[in-house]
Amino acid sequence: MLVAKNLSKSYKEIKALTNINLTIQKGELYGMLGPNGAGKTTTISILSSLLKPDEGEIFYEEKSLYQNLAECKKLIGVVPQEIALYEDLTASENLNFWGTMYGIKGKQLQNKCDELLEFLGLSDRKNHKVKTYSGGMKRRINIAAALLHDPKIVFMDEPTVGIDPQSRNLIFEVIEELHSRGLTMIYTTHYMEEAERLCDRIGIIDEGRIIAEGSLDELKTNSSIKEEIHLKYSNPNKNGLNQLIDRYKGQLLVNKDHIILSSSQANAELPELIHLCSQSELLLDKIDIRSLSLESIFLELTGKSLRD
Amino acid sequence: MFTIAIKDIKQYFKDKTAVFLSLLLPIALITIFALMYGGIGKSEKSRPVNLLFTDQDKTDLSQEVFSTLDAEEGLKLESKTYQEAETLIKKGKRTAVLVLYKGFQDSVEAGKKIPMELFYDEAKEIEMGLLQQALWSNLFGITMKKGIKGKVNTWIKDKNPDLSDSELEDIQAQVAEQFDGFNNSEEQSEIEENSELPMTALVGEKKNRNLGLVQAIAGIAIMMLLFSVSASGASLLKEKEDGTFRRLLIAPISPSGILYGKMLSTLFMAVLQLTVMFLYSWLALGLDIFINLPALILMILCAAIACSSFGIFMASVCKSRKQVESLSTLIILVISAIGGSMMPLFFMPAIMKNWR
Numbered sequence: 001m002l003v004a005k006n007l008s009k010s011y012k013e014i015k016a017l018t019n020i021n022l023t024i025q026k027g028e029l030y031g032m033l034g035p036n037g038a039g040k041t042t043t044i045s046i047l048s049s050l051l052k053p054d055e056g057e058i059f060y061e062e063k064s065l066y067q068n069l070a071e072c073k074k075l076i077g078v079v080p081q082e083i084a085l086y087e088d089l090t091a092s093e094n095l096n097f098w099g100t101m102y103g104i105k106g107k108q109l110q111n112k113c114d115e116l117l118e119f120l121g122l123s124d125r126k127n128h129k130v131k132t133y134s135g136g137m138k139r140r141i142n143i144a145a146a147l148l149h150d151p152k153i154v155f156m157d158e159p160t161v162g163i164d165p166q167s168r169n170l171i172f173e174v175i176e177e178l179h180s181r182g183l184t185m186i187y188t189t190h191y192m193e194e195a196e197r198l199c200d201r202i203g204i205i206d207e208g209r210i211i212a213e214g215s216l217d218e219l220k221t222n223s224s225i226k227e228e229i230h231l232k233y234s235n236p237n238k239n240g241l242n243q244l245i246d247r248y249k250g251q252l253l254v255n256k257d258h259i260i261l262s263s264s265q266a267n268a269e270l271p272e273l274i275h276l277c278s279q280s281e282l283l284l285d286k287i288d289i290r291s292l293s294l295e296s297i298f299l300e301l302t303g304k305s306l307r308d
Numbered sequence: 309m310f311t312i313a314i315k316d317i318k319q320y321f322k323d324k325t326a327v328f329l330s331l332l333l334p335i336a337l338i339t340i341f342a343l344m345y346g347g348i349g350k351s352e353k354s355r356p357v358n359l360l361f362t363d364q365d366k367t368d369l370s371q372e373v374f375s376t377l378d379a380e381e382g383l384k385l386e387s388k389t390y391q392e393a394e395t396l397i398k399k400g401k402r403t404a405v406l407v408l409y410k411g412f413q414d415s416v417e418a419g420k421k422i423p424m425e426l427f428y429d430e431a432k433e434i435e436m437g438l439l440q441q442a443l444w445s446n447l448f449g450i451t452m453k454k455g456i457k458g459k460v461n462t463w464i465k466d467k468n469p470d471l472s473d474s475e476l477e478d479i480q481a482q483v484a485e486q487f488d489g490f491n492n493s494e495e496q497s498e499i500e501e502n503s504e505l506p507m508t509a510l511v512g513e514k515k516n517r518n519l520g521l522v523q524a525i526a527g528i529a530i531m532m533l534l535f536s537v538s539a540s541g542a543s544l545l546k547e548k549e550d551g552t553f554r555r556l557l558i559a560p561i562s563p564s565g566i567l568y569g570k571m572l573s574t575l576f577m578a579v580l581q582l583t584v585m586f587l588y589s590w591l592a593l594g595l596d597i598f599i600n601l602p603a604l605i606l607m608i609l610c611a612a613i614a615c616s617s618f619g620i621f622m623a624s625v626c627k628s629r630k631q632v633e634s635l636s637t638l639i640i641l642v643i644s645a646i647g648g649s650m651m652p653l654f655f656m657p658a659i660m661k662n663w664r
Contacts, residue, residue: 048558
């Protein structure tokens with residue numbers, strides 16, 4: 001469906017992308033995982049023809065994007081990170097406008113709008129101005145606007161940013177439904193659980209490079225880390241935590257009330273960890289050994305937390 | 309292109325208060341400036357300007373000038389000697405004196421430089437500007453005709469030196485008869501229609517037109533329009549800020565199509581605003597907008613296109629809406645001030661007029 005070869009892009013002195021290669025199969029949901037500033041949005045912008053790469057080629061259904069721009073644009077749908085809608089127009093008016101921009105008219109457009117509003121659960125609010133919608137509803141209309149022209153591939157650039165868990169779940173359901181219908185999607189996120197839940201394949205991007213790629217199982221198999229030790233503590237002792245971070249550089253994730261240690265042999269490392277916690281005067285409430293998560297894989301590959 | 313324009317127009321009309329204010333504000337300003345410059349209403353006559361008149365020539369032609377100017381609606385003439393007139397002006401009791409020096413008639417008839425001068429109170433330049441408008445058209449109406457007649461006589465004499473005095477007098481009499489006849493004969497209207505109509509019509513219109521009102525309406529309309537279109541031109545930047553511009557660029561439409569769509573909607577709003585302003589000026593202020601309707605429509609269209617282009621230009625060179633607001637305010641106020649939209653050109657010092 002999509003082949004990108006050796007994409008590179010620089011903004012003056014800053015190298016935004018370096019030799020990005022991607023092959024997306026038809027019907028695949030590909031997750032692009034990386035921290036803020038990793039190059040996800042730049043990649044999407046280049047793939048969707050918004051930006052031109054300094055180097056590299058892009059093919060949609062074996063046709064060069066830049067030699068068949070108008071044709072390829074009709075194959076692409078983009079759900080931008082921001083709510084790219086006209087807030088003083090109604091949902092219906094917004095969808096009508098974006099549909100017309102893709103050459104859909106009359107009854108066909110009306111039917112498509114109604115179908116999508118129904119699919120996204122917004123039929124009863126279609127004649128209300130978008131500015132009166134909740135964040136989640138706006139996100140859903142944002143998705144609908146990208147689907148009006150029946151694209152063959154949809155780019156979703158962090159479509160769940162800034163919304164409540166319930167709305168996020170609704171969007172996940174929409175994406176899963178679209179996936180089950182065979183729509184090809186590229187989904188960028190910096191939420192591990194989203195990538196784990198939704199994506200067939202995941203590309204981990206950092207500092208403009210894809211540093212690992214594969215299904216979740218493939219990524220786990222290829223990782224030298226096999227397990228995670230989760231320690232929940234009751235007293236957030238800053239000095240104590242700093243001692244642990246120094247000792248387990250690049251292996252430890254520190255959260256508000258717990259730490260996660262990525263380990264290749266959890267049982268062997270556990271006694272030393274408990275001893276260090278005791279020395280650091282961290283009062284442990286709970287100790288748990290879990291199977292490897294994407295977050296630990298990312299930490300291992302990049303040496304930093306995804307939310308850094 | 310049309311889809312973008314229709315969407316923009318729809319967005320414009322969604323905010324009814326903003327639409328109302330965008331029309332009300334220029335109307336309010338036009339009304340205020342019309343009051344300041346020219347008075348309101350067809351029937352209301354502006355106060356005549358007192359003009360002193362010193363006739364040192366004492367000929368038929370100088371008397372004709374006096375009576376013609378005195379008959380002018382905007383002028384009230386008083387005959388004084390130069391010394392009396394100078395005293396009155398210096399005391400600030402009168403604005404100006406028109407002096408026709410000795411040899412006025414002879415010079416006019418001979419087609420030579422006309423010995424006349426206008427002295428005015430330096431402190432009353434604004435009043436002088438209004439006075440000039442009424443004065444020049446009348447003075448030139450009288451002197452031009454006589455001047456042509458004189459020049460023709462001189463030309464005949466130069467080209468035909470062998471003509472006897474009686475023949476020359478005969479020709480001169482016939483030429484003079486033609487010029488006089490041009491004024492008095494019953495065929496005048498026919499001759500005007502066939503050859504002199506555009507000039508005659510132009511003079512007639514000017515006599516009836518309240519120039520102060522025209523200045524207030526046309527000037528303020530254009531100035532306010534520039535403000536309105538720079539705001540709607542900034543909608544392009546709002547699209548950038550909101551992210552919809554990226555979505556438009558991804559859609560199968562060329563960037564020029566987006567730009568033309570924006571321009572089309574701005575053009576529509578500009579035409580609407582100008583039309584409303586001129587209709588209001590006609591209905592409420594008594595401005596006769598039907599003197600030359602095709603010209604008015606053409607002017608509205610041209611002004612709307614020019615102003616819309618300005619709005620889009622501002623959106624293109626500025627990086628944010630704040631920049632558009634600041635820069636466009638500066639540019640509009642400067643070009644309105646020096647271009648005559650904000651105030652009549654005769655308000656300005658000579659250096660400004662010459663610079664333009």
